Amino acid sequence: MEIYLTWISEHLLAVIATGITAVLVYHYLIEKETGAKLSKRYRNSIFEAQSKIFLNATQYLISGNKDLAIKEFLSAVDINRETIETYFALGGLFRSNGEIEKAISIHRSLIARENISEAHRLRALKELALDFDKGGFVDKAIETYKDVLKINRDQFEVIGALCRIYEDTEDWDQAYNYRIMLSKVGHQNQAETISHILVQKAKQYFERGEFKKCEEDLEDAFRFAPSVSAKILRLKLYLFSGDIEQAKFLLLEILKEHPMYASFIFVSIAEDFNSSNADVKKSYLNRLELVKKYFLEMNDKDLISSASVVLSKVRLLKESGMIENAFELLAEWMGQNKNSSEVMKVEYIKLLIELNKKDEALVQTKSLLENLHQTLAKHYCRQCGYNSDSIFWRCPQCHEWETIQFRWKV
Numbered sequence: 001m002e003i004y005l006t007w008i009s010e011h012l013l014a015v016i017a018t019g020i021t022a023v024l025v026y027h028y029l030i031e032k033e034t035g036a037k038l039s040k041r042y043r044n045s046i047f048e049a050q051s052k053i054f055l056n057a058t059q060y061l062i063s064g065n066k067d068l069a070i071k072e073f074l075s076a077v078d079i080n081r082e083t084i085e086t087y088f089a090l091g092g093l094f095r096s097n098g099e100i101e102k103a104i105s106i107h108r109s110l111i112a113r114e115n116i117s118e119a120h121r122l123r124a125l126k127e128l129a130l131d132f133d134k135g136g137f138v139d140k141a142i143e144t145y146k147d148v149l150k151i152n153r154d155q156f157e158v159i160g161a162l163c164r165i166y167e168d169t170e171d172w173d174q175a176y177n178y179r180i181m182l183s184k185v186g187h188q189n190q191a192e193t194i195s196h197i198l199v200q201k202a203k204q205y206f207e208r209g210e211f212k213k214c215e216e217d218l219e220d221a222f223r224f225a226p227s228v229s230a231k232i233l234r235l236k237l238y239l240f241s242g243d244i245e246q247a248k249f250l251l252l253e254i255l256k257e258h259p260m261y262a263s264f265i266f267v268s269i270a271e272d273f274n275s276s277n278a279d280v281k282k283s284y285l286n287r288l289e290l291v292k293k294y295f296l297e298m299n300d301k302d303l304i305s306s307a308s309v310v311l312s313k314v315r316l317l318k319e320s321g322m323i324e325n326a327f328e329l330l331a332e333w334m335g336q337n338k339n340s341s342e343v344m345k346v347e348y349i350k351l352l353i354e355l356n357k358k359d360e361a362l363v364q365t366k367s368l369l370e371n372l373h374q375t376l377a378k379h380y381c382r383q384c385g386y387n388s389d390s391i392f393w394r395c396p397q398c399h400e401w402e403t404i405q406f407r408w409k410v
């Protein structure tokens, strides 16, 4: 079965072409029965020519020659302008071959026809939207996808395409609207994704200093799902409003749930926001220091056994110049975890050098170099394998949400 499916996907175009040939044969036979007005000789010659063209095209497709196949199909269109499937096949071929202009003109001519069914017109409109989308004409793609929805709202792929476009362009209001629409026509639960989108919206308000609106969107986000990104933004809001106890409590909760996010949380909450008020900014940073202090003093058994948490602590200590403390903490952890990762060893060697412990640094470096693996990106997507050094809530490659996985990087 699997081999069969692979063959189909490799020869999809050939299969389609064969299908069209079959349709033509069928029409020929029907017309023969009902006695079309054309003379028999003329009909036969058309049929022969068409069959030849489609057989040629099929062969070109099987041998992987798309350009010649398109040429053959084009001649078929000249012979019988009423064969609508030929137009669709041709339009699809042009698009997959990157000849977007030609695909667009074929689909436009179909839409403009008076004598086609509404179902065909809708299909042509969808194809046209795909052409614009693939060609990178974003505005026209949006407009055409919306035209399709005006005719028929129950179009999962079309709504999905609009979601993707609005998320790409970071138009979070529209991304939200269409994601809600998608959750109504599809069977997949969209709550997590909707939560992420609302957090993105709320973040924009936070950056602009519109905290009231930020709060509202964030509350909505939690109503859909308590995603990590929502919790981190809430932490920022607590710091802003001065709810230190709540902030500490929430930090502990996030760390227990997702210890691998430890470093990222502190990078994220230390990011600047556009407050024109210097006092507001100053008190925010003061509160941030309090929370950092709380984190450094955290002694929870589960947490201090996590490499990620220890590494975040070491980095925070280094930032504030407490090299000795950083070294003590890491040395203790290394003593208990003999098979620690390369990133921990490198951090350890850096501290040894800072503290001028040359001999020990040499020994550690030697053992590290002997076992060093290839350096990779910090993060990757569990869905498609996309690599990146920055944090992504939505994978830029496959557009899935929260598929990020962490990798230790030297």
Ligand SMILES: [Zn+2]
Residues within 6 Å of the ligand: 381, 382, 383, 384, 385, 386, 395, 396, 397, 398, 399, 400, 403
């Ligand atoms: Zn991905």
